[in-house]
Amino acid sequence: MLILNSMDSIKELIVGARFLSRIPSFLGNRWNLDEARSTLRQRLERRESDFLALMGKTVYANAASPYRRLLSVCGCEYRDLQRMVRQDGVEGTLQALYTEGVYLTMDEFKGRRSVVRGSATFELNPDEFHNPMATAHLMRHRSGSRGFSPPVPVDLASIRDRAVNLGLTLHARGGPDWHHAYWEVPGGSAMVHVLESLSCGAKPERWFSQVDANDRSLHPRYRWGARLMRWASLINGVFIPQPQYVPVDRPQPIARWLAQVLSAGHTPHLKTYASTAVRLCQAALEAGIDIRGAQFTVTGEPVTPARLAAIHETGASALPRCGTSEAGLIGYGCFSPAVSDDLHFFHDMNALIQPASHARPNTLPPKALLLTSLRPTARLILLNVSLGDQAETERRSCGCPLEKEGWTTHIHTIRSFEKLTAGGMTFLDADVIRVLDEILPSKFGGGPTDYQLLEEMFQGGRPSLRLVVHPGIGAIDETALIDTFLNALGVGSGVERVMSIQWREAGLLCVERAAPRITAAGKILHIHSERPASR
Numbered sequence: 001m002l003i004l005n006s007m008d009s010i011k012e013l014i015v016g017a018r019f020l021s022r023i024p025s026f027l028g029n030r031w032n033l034d035e036a037r038s039t040l041r042q043r044l045e046r047r048e049s050d051f052l053a054l055m056g057k058t059v060y061a062n063a064a065s066p067y068r069r070l071l072s073v074c075g076c077e078y079r080d081l082q083r084m085v086r087q088d089g090v091e092g093t094l095q096a097l098y099t100e101g102v103y104l105t106m107d108e109f110k111g112r113r114s115v116v117r118g119s120a121t122f123e124l125n126p127d128e129f130h131n132p133m134a135t136a137h138l139m140r141h142r143s144g145s146r147g148f149s150p151p152v153p154v155d156l157a158s159i160r161d162r163a164v165n166l167g168l169t170l171h172a173r174g175g176p177d178w179h180h181a182y183w184e185v186p187g188g189s190a191m192v193h194v195l196e197s198l199s200c201g202a203k204p205e206r207w208f209s210q211v212d213a214n215d216r217s218l219h220p221r222y223r224w225g226a227r228l229m230r231w232a233s234l235i236n237g238v239f240i241p242q243p244q245y246v247p248v249d250r251p252q253p254i255a256r257w258l259a260q261v262l263s264a265g266h267t268p269h270l271k272t273y274a275s276t277a278v279r280l281c282q283a284a285l286e287a288g289i290d291i292r293g294a295q296f297t298v299t300g301e302p303v304t305p306a307r308l309a310a311i312h313e314t315g316a317s318a319l320p321r322c323g324t325s326e327a328g329l330i331g332y333g334c335f336s337p338a339v340s341d342d343l344h345f346f347h348d349m350n351a352l353i354q355p356a357s358h359a360r361p362n363t364l365p366p367k368a369l370l371l372t373s374l375r376p377t378a379r380l381i382l383l384n385v386s387l388g389d390q391a392e393t394e395r396r397s398c399g400c401p402l403e404k405e406g407w408t409t410h411i412h413t414i415r416s417f418e419k420l421t422a423g424g425m426t427f428l429d430a431d432v433i434r435v436l437d438e439i440l441p442s443k444f445g446g447g448p449t450d451y452q453l454l455e456e457m458f459q460g461g462r463p464s465l466r467l468v469v470h471p472g473i474g475a476i477d478e479t480a481l482i483d484t485f486l487n488a489l490g491v492g493s494g495v496e497r498v499m500s501i502q503w504r505e506a507g508l509l510c511v512e513r514a515a516p517r518i519t520a521a522g523k524i525l526h527i528h529s530e531r532p533a534s535r
Contacts, residue, residue, distance in 0.1 A: 018135065109129070210276065252284075274299070327349075
């Protein structure tokens with residue numbers, strides 16, 4: 001018997017019932033290649049009108065919209081926005097609005113910090129960003145290493161919208177006839193990925209789960225969500241595989257499946273996180289399982305050169321895919337990449353600007369990514385919102401099939417610009433990634449998922465930092481390891497060297513021999529934060 005002890009439980013039941021009622025029509029309506037290409041052309045041709053329509057309906061006509069307050073502060077009425085778009089286009093308009101204070105930092109967007117623009121100060125509620133034109137059929141619950149984030153409602157129409165991009169990228173990659181599989185954690189994210197594959201005709205053959213969906217300690221949404229989706233699909237004549245439990249530290253069953261598909265003369269395609277793809281490839285090499293020719297789509301984490309090299313060592317290929325819970329699809333890997341995470345930005349789904357180095361306000365780094373929604377099916381409405389990432393952007397001719405589809409903007413070297421501070425020393429996440437992925441493995445052995453920085457705050461505010469090293473690497477001189485880590489972060493900086501001495505004397509950094517922590521979302525983060533230890 002299900003006991004409803006909160007409004008959240010009631011809401012989830014309502015969302016679930018709504019989902020089941022819409023599944024039949026969703027499954028019966030799939031994109032073909034010609035339809036997808038025609039739809040993309042229309043989106044690109046109508047970007048300006050679509051942007052104005054979305055702002056009119058979800059911002060100016062929506063009294064609850066937080067952006068109305070920002071636009072009011074700078075005196076931008078809807079007719080002003082129309083004039084700006086006609087004169088300067090979408091991106092030119094967004095750049096002008098940014099200089100007038102129409103933007104949100106990640107802390108403002110998540111309600112962690114008050115919005116202050118001139119003499120105006122106000123608080124924001126994350127629920128205010130929900131798209132008033134969308135219907136929640138799924139709730140995508142997010143997890144991260146740095147605080148709670150509320151769930152994001154997902155409309156089946158938005159999944160179908162994303163499937164246009166997925167179908168075109170898979171076709172360009174030669175993937176319509178591949179054997180598709182997923183290796184993720186249970187929940188809304190995995191369900192979205194399976195459904196968008198079905199919507200573009202790429203039926204999943206296998207579904208691997210990094211967490212046992214039958215574990216009774218899981219919330220019912222994780223134990224029952226995939227089951228209900230499978231049953232509803234079967235009733236409508238569509239087969240969805242049952243999730244098979246394959247933990248991150250024992251990925252051999254997936255490697256064997258890849259090898260079996262290859263031996264039958266077909267191409268297997270696995271979508272998973274970047275770090276778990278590395279773990280799988282390392283396990284395949286150790287077990288002597290040949291997966292040459294396998295295809296990976298890696299997502300959810302930085303796709304660094306070291307991680308990509310670990311995948312390529314097996315003879316497999318991989319392309320990155322980038323998306324966020326808030327903005328949906330961001331981009332897909334270039335087939336002629338300049339760097340490991342070179343992506344074609346999907347400017348039909350979102351608009352993108354960056355603060356210039358000379359721009360005011362200078363609240364954000366010059367290369368911060370500010371995203372704006374363009375589709376009426378957007379999960380959340382974004383208007384110059386920073387989600388804490390920065391990247392290199394460029395328009396270049398790469399000659400790959402995705403450029404021919406119309407996606408001509410490239411983004412790469414996507415990293416968080418959040419800073420980690422402890423014991424008086426501050427450094428960027430991007431610097432830590434370089435040291436953990438490249439410098440430590442080159443000197444002490446192991447691979448790009450064998451080292452992790454673990455941040456913990458004890459009661460009373462005392463910080464602790466541990467350099468987690470996988471025990472499989474073997475004996476290591478821990479003092480030399482710490483010296484290498486600290487020196488690499490402060491190359492050429494006398495101040496950083498002084499701080500490294502401070503860290504050693506204060507005992508803030510120690511070595512822990514253990515497998516790097518895996519998040520609830522199945523990712524191996526470079527920097528992992530744990531909750532305060534309780535006594």
